[in-house]
Amino acid sequence: MRYLPSSPVEDRALLDTIGVARAEELLAGIPEALRLKRDLDLPTQGSEQEVAWEMMGLANKNTRFCAQFLGAGAYDHFVPSAIDAMVSRQEWFTAYTPYQPEISQGTLQHIFEYQTLICDLAGLDVTNASLYDGGTACVETALMAVRVAKKRNTVLVSRGLHPLYREVLKTNFAPHDDLQLVEVGLKNGVTDLADLQAKLNGDVAAVMVGYPNFLGAVEDLTALAGPVHAAGALLVSVTQEALAFGWLEAPGKAGADMACGEAMSFGNKPTFGGPFLGFLAVKDAHKREIPGRVVGQTKDLEGRTGYVLTLTAREQHIRRDKATSNICSNQGLVALRANIFLQLAGPEGLRGLAEQNAAKAQYLRQRLLELPDMEPVDDPPFFNEFVLRYRGDMAALQEACLAESLLPGLDLGRFYPEYEGCILWCATELHTRRMIESLVEILARVPATV
CATH class of the missing domain: 3.90.1150.10 (Aspartate Aminotransferase, domain 1)
Structure with missing residues (x-):
């Protein structure tokens, strides 16, 4: 956090500059009946040290686990201390989302690098800037699969998928009367292949399975890919523990057409439940349906390397009722930490x-x-x-x-x-x-x- 001092002299200068006698006059637009007529029930002042002690006392009320x-x-x-130091470098800061590349090169560069790393880990061709978390990444992937597999309206979801992700899917599919979610059962802790084959039909656009699944089991994507592809559907892997990519075969190489999930394990702490970092990677053939934005690398007229928004659906910003997705942002800071973590680890x-x-x-x-x-x-x-x-x-x-x-x-x-x-x-x-x-x-x- 930056330290921004404000002395009484500086406050007076600011008010004089904008032509206001008292700070209270800035509240003129708020009806008198809605204004608080008393001071807040807080200590009037405290030194930095006293405030730090007070905050420490509040923090000590939390349960700390060894x-x-x-x-x-x-x-x-483990999160290396280098990450905290490097994310504070000024080239990563921007006052707004990176629509203007000439003033957002640092932000665009780290998003491009993040995309490259996710593609390497997933074994697929294209990924977007990032998504809010694993649950919403599942939703965006499922909806994207339906758009790709035209005239198919059903998504099969393994019971081994994270139960909260399944709830998010149900919530987001509910407004779409023409879309269906169908659960596939488990056998011995993994997706039941017989149940899957029985439910595969011409209406199925995609099959979503955990990799590893919620029970920790590693699904055999290669075995699942055969019947899924034979039925004309897409296989989607959902990874809630991204560090598993250092141990398992990349889902794209094991038969998955799309890979999504949660990447907060890379350089981020699960502090009080977040923030999280959703990811989504697809084959090149599906890139036109990907939500959010894609950053690309190019050269300017003088041959210098530059970064630009290569692909972003404009209707997501100005025609929201017709948008393929309303994911208009990315988890910039969380993705930056993941980027630095992966490059430090190699x-x-x-x-x-x-x-x-x-x-x-x-x-x-x-x-x-x-x-x-x-x-x-x-x-x-x-x-x-x-x-x-x-x-x-x-x-x-x-x-x-x-x-x-x-x-x-x-x-x-x-x-x-x-x-x-x-x-x-x-x-x-x-x-x-x-x-x-x-x-x-x-x-x-x-x-x-x-």
Whole structure:
């Protein structure tokens, strides 16, 4: 945050310049009856140090966890301090969205680089500037798929897709009477291929599956792509944990026609639930239907490299009722952090981080299964999340963990009745062996089921 001092002398000069005697006169447009006639119930003044102490006191009322084993769409990863330093550089700042390239070269450059990185990770040709979050990225991708697959009005959605993403899809599809969402069931933690084949017909525009899915399982996109493409539909992968791209085959190379999801794991913290960073990548043939904007690289008349808005649908700004999408902005700062993170890590660094996540999740699962009340559920390949059934008292488990400042995994019964009594556990590179051992020791003390 910038420090902008304002002394009484400077305030007086400002008022004199605009010809106003008192600051209160600036409120003349507000009816008298609506104005507050008293001071706000706040301390009249305080030094910077006193204010800092007050804010610290408020912050200390929050629960602080020494270890978190909860993922489910928001993941805690290490963020290098270089990112905070680099995002504050002035070339990334602009007073407005980048319609005027001559004054927005820094912003356009980092968006172009972000797009290039997402295309590399997704194994696809074109991506847009960015989207609000994984849920709205799902919506934009589904609607785009319907536009691409003309005369088809149905989107099949795997039950393994993030349940909140599915709710966002339902909400946004509801106003469209001609569009249908149909759920495909699960078998052994992944999309049921037989159920999928039974529901594929000439009305299906696209099939959306998690990669990895909400239960942490890695879907076999290649196996799914065969019947989906044979039915003339598009295969869409949805990735809620983008760090998995360092471990898994790029979805575009595994048969996906479109890839979307959440990329906040790259250089961003899940602070109080956000901000998030939706991404969407497609094949070149579909680029004309992509929402938002696409930044391109070019040369000016003197041969210098420059960046411009290559593709943006103008009706999104002036004819909103006929717009293909109303995504008119991008998560600029969050995308910039992801850009810097990926360039600092590089391909080898990203792969190394992903390997750590996978290895620590394997170790966490192994140690938890040594407890008498933990049982395996299904056995699909997974990245850094997995499901175990807990035969003990779920409330007692959660209470024991919270008492030791540990955040346990997600009780899946909240979203999946068939997984009642199951917990979705997560491990990342931030989990040490000591943290995992502490969790196991705490759970071992929870009273056994009577």
